[in-house]
Amino acid sequence: DIDRAIIVGLSMGGYVAFRMWALARARCAGFVLADTRATPSSRDANTAYSEQRKEVEEGRYRDVVESYLPRHLGETTHRTSPLV
Numbered sequence: 001d002i003d004r005a006i007i008v009g010l011s012m013g014g015y016v017a018f019r020m021w022a023l024a025r026a027r028c029a030g031f032v033l034a035d036t037r038a039t040p041s042s043r044d045a046n047t048a049y050s051e052q053r054k055e056v057e058e059g060r061y062r063d064v065v066e067s068y069l070p071r072h073l074g075e076t077t078h079r080t081s082p083l084v
Contacts, residue, residue, distance in 0.1 A: 004029040011035050012049065 006029050009017030014036025021028050041049070055063045073081070 003027065006030040006032065008032040009034070009036055014038075 004027050007017045007020055009015070009031070011034075014033045017031055017033060017036075018038065021031070052064055052068075055061075070078070
């Protein structure tokens with residue numbers, strides 16, 4: 001029963017937001033887009049996304065997190081956080 005919504009897209013979610021706009025423009029009241037782009041990903045990025053999806057489908061969540069965190073956290077976090 002939602003007629004219009006503000007769509008939020010982070011990273012790959014930005015691609016979903018753009019697709020929602022293309023399919024149902026009148027239902028999109030606005031957008032919040034962060035860390036995303038309006039152009040297609042590179043072939044290398046698509047390969048990485050496919051590998052991540054495969055890991056998730058296989059239940060290998062730890063592998064996804066362990067490969068993702070080090071690339072997406074800043075230098076200070078690398079030095080001070082037990083996460084990485």
